[in-house]
Amino acid sequence: MSVVVSFRSLRMLPLAAAITLLAACASGGPAKPAQAPELNTLYAQLDQASKGYETALQQAREGNAQASEQSLNTALDQMKNISAHCGTTPGCDPQRVFSVYDRLLRLKDGSFFAGDDNDVVGDDAPEGSGGGKTGASSLPEAQRSVTLLRGQKLSELIAMNGPVKAALEMWLTQWRPQLMDAYVNYQFMRYRMWPEYQKADLPEALLFGIMAKESGGKVHAVSRSGAAGPLQFMYATGMRFGLVNDGGFDTRFDPGASARANAEYIDEQLKVFNNNLEVTLAAYNGGEGRLRRIVGDDTSVSFYDPKIYNQLSQETRDYVPSVLAAAWLFLHPESYNLRFPKVNGEPGSIVLKRSASLSELTVCLGSAGNTDGWFRTLRNLNPRLDPQMSQPAGARLEVPKQLERVYAARCAEGPWPILANDLHTAVVPVVSPTAASPAPSRSSVPAMRSYTVKRGDSLSSIARKFDCTDVAEIERSNGLKHHHLKVGQTLKLPVCR
Known part of the structure; x- marks a missing residue:
C-alpha cells in the first residue's frame, strides 16, 4: 500500500478523539501475547513518531521554530514509512496509525500557533506569535495561510470522505495541469488577493481552493453562464458586492476587487449557515437562495445528508469537495507526492x-x-x-x-x-463574408450520437472506443476546452457511416 493511498484513507477526527487516540498510540496499549514481532517493531516506530510530535510541540512552545520544524519533518518521514507498511503487516490497526499522522499534519498546519495554546498571550507568548493579537495578524508568516475559520481550524473542517478523496485524485491526475497553473498564477497575484482574505480572517487555502476550481487563476475567464473573473462572479452578485463597471472595465476581472467581494460573500453566507463551510461553498456555486430553501432552519445539517445532497445539481455536488480538496493540497502537497514550483511573486x-x-x-x-x-x-x-x-x-x-x-x-x-x-503588426488577409465558403448543406452535417462520460474516461479513451472520431472532433462538437470532462456529462459524438 503506497503512502498516498494510505493517507487518503485518513478520517479527520474531532480534536478530543484525536488526542485520545494519540495517547493510546504513545502508550502502545496492552501487549497481546500473539502479536507478531514485525507488528511490535512497527508499533515501536509509531511510538517514536508520536514522541517526535511531543518534542516538536515543546520546541515550538519554547520559541525554537527551526528545531520544531526539523523534529516534525523527521516524525512525518517516519509516519510515511509506517503507513506504507501497515497494510502488509498482519494485525496493524490503520486508524491507530492515521490518528498520529493526523496530529502531525495538523501541527504542520500551524495548529499549535492557531489554537493548541491560544491562551498564551503577552510576555509568555512564543516569539513571533503576535503577543496576544487575534486573527491572521497574530500568526507568524508561515502560519497565516491556515488561520482559524470562525474558531475552527480549517483542517478539522475538511473531512476525508469519498467525494473529497475522489476530488484529490482528480487534482493529482486529470486536473493536475490546472492545479499547477492555478498555483503559479496565484503566487503572482497573491499580493493583490491574499490581503483581502486576511482582513476578513479567512484561510488563504480556502481562497486558493475556490480560485483553482473556478478559473485556474485566469483573471479574464468567463463561463458559458456569464460568470466572470478569477472567482467567477455572476453579474448581479458581483454588483451586490461592489464589482461594477468602472470606466468601461468590469471589475469582476480585477483580482484584488474580486477577492474582496468573495471574502465578503463567504463571510455573509457563513453567518447565514452558522459557519457550515460546505453548505456555504454550495451556496457560492448553486445560489444562496436555493440552498436556504433546501437547508431550511437546520443549518447544522451535513452537505452530504441525502435530503440536501440529492437535491443539488451534479455541478454543485462536485464543486464543494473539489474546492476543499484543492485547499487541502495547498496545505499538504508533500503528503500526496506533489511539489508546487517555487515562485518569486514579489510585485x-x-x-x-x-x-x-x-x-x-x-x-x-x-x-x-x-x-x-x-x-x-x-x-x-x-x-x-x-x-x-x-x-x-x-x-x-x-x-x-x-x-x-x-x-x-x-x-x-x-x-x-x-x-x-x-x-x-504582421498583416493577415481579411476574407469578406461573401467570399467565405458556403455553409454545409443539411445532408452534409454528420449524424450524432450521445455518450455519457463515465469515471476514468478521457477524450483519448472515448475516441478510441468510437474509432470513427478523434479528440479534436469531440472537442469541436462539444465546445470543450483543455480536455476537461465531468462524470455524467453528455457528449455528442459523430456516428460512423
Missing part, C-alpha cells in the same frame, strides 16, 4: 521606454525565469489592458519584481522589441 513595475503591447512585451521578455512565458502573468496583473493594444511610452505596468531588470536589458532597446513589433 514590481516598469515604465515603458517605448510603446508596446502586452503581447509584444511577452515576446521580448522571452522565457526569463518562466519557461511558459509571461503572457498570462502580464494579463493578470494588468487586467484593464487589451493585450493587443499598444501602450504609450511612459505608461506604468505592474510586473513581477524579477522582470524589472529583464525589461531594461531586453525590451527598452535592441533587436527584441523590434522583432516583437514586427510580429505584432
